[in-house]
Amino acid sequence: MTASAQKGHNQFGNLPVWDLSDLYPAKDSPEFKADLEQAKADAATFEATYKGKLVELTKAGQLVAAIKDSEKLGDLTGKIGSFSFLQYAQKSTDPDRAKFMGDTNEALTNLSTKVLFFELELNRIEDADLEAAFAADAELARYRTWFAELRKAKRYQLDDKLEELFHDKSVTAYSAWNRLFDETLSSLEFEVDGETLNMEATLHLLSEKDET
Template identity: 90%
Template sequence: MTAEAQKGHNQFGNLPVWDLSDLYPGKDSPEFKADLEQAKALASQFEADYKGKLTELTKAGKLVAAIKDSEKLGDLSGKIGSFSFLQYAQKATDPDRAKFMGDTNEALTNLSTKVLFFELELNRIEDADLEAAFEKDAELARYRTWFAELRKAKPYQLDDKLEELFHDKSTTAYSAWNRLFDETLSSLTFEVDGETLNMESTLHLLSEKDEKKRESAFKALGKTLAANSRLFTHITNVLAKDKEISDRWRGYDNGDGGLWQVLARAGRGCRAVL
């Protein structure tokens, strides 16, 4: 597979692109649809098997089975999500690819909501019970470092319903704004010496030996980015405020009050410098 080069700005001709067939033959393939349905089924089964039972399983020496089932689901959903993102990243301006990634992310968010309880409940297991389980089960003890990292989030966990709300809203909160930024940036074009170029080709010209070409590319970048600065500023402000809200609810100590307050105190009305 190759990607067509823009005229005059690629001495190597058509360059190779990712071959995603090792993951799935295509976004409409039966293999992809089957794996997505399997992931949904695994998530539902995981919830039925383990929700509300992790402390009991820990004391009974059976917690490692839940961890392995979680890994199995994580591997499958990771494969699905990777394929969705990579085919989108190949051509972020393609609306069909963008829709496919959006639909896939929504499906993965819905199924992951069913297993959201897992890490929350793991952090509610008493330290003494978990340590005793480590001593009895060498296989479980292999996950000791993972548990140590997981428990760092324990002081900042919210109740289950709030965690579920934060999780469900992620697709319409920071994830949506990140996607808007990426798609907008990918769609921009730059007029350089009478030729319309995309971002990659224009940035490439900044490394040209010819000073005039570098200058033309630099001015084209500045002109187009400045024309879109209002949108990019708004995206930055929303993301900063979104993080401030999340940090405040979780009780993180931001010291100086967080990026949102810093920008406001600077008298910029949170107009970030791009």
């Protein structure tokens, strides 16, 4: 890389960063903590309200309420998880951010264990009962495609205890290795013409028009 190219590489100064304030003001903000506690409470309520009752609710024409409650909880946990990941992605070499994401993922996994039964029980509903429910409830029928996708996994569904075990282990299984991989790549540095560059900046040089 020539001197002019090197100069061009450094001319941008401080680049913009994501503004995550639309999600939460900060990772230690009262808003984040309140939403996490709300998600835990909602998961417990969802379990107490619907576990072991989905077949009966289907026959009674009341299944759509459970689906809507599940969506509401999913929106909240999705917001929490997105903020946790994005603040980590801003600077994955920061141990505080990594710990925050790890702690948040663990909390989300623990609360989602309470609602793991939902999709497992939905797959135990007899096809005839589900079709009858679709015919009787136009709002429920809107979820027909979602049910079709969900029931593709029915033949591979394990015992509830095994499903719960694999779910609990996800924090220390593939997701932990993915995080280690990201942190390792982010920490790599390379000397290029006397300048220390990270992996992304180094790979970007491969697209430089000036190959010298």
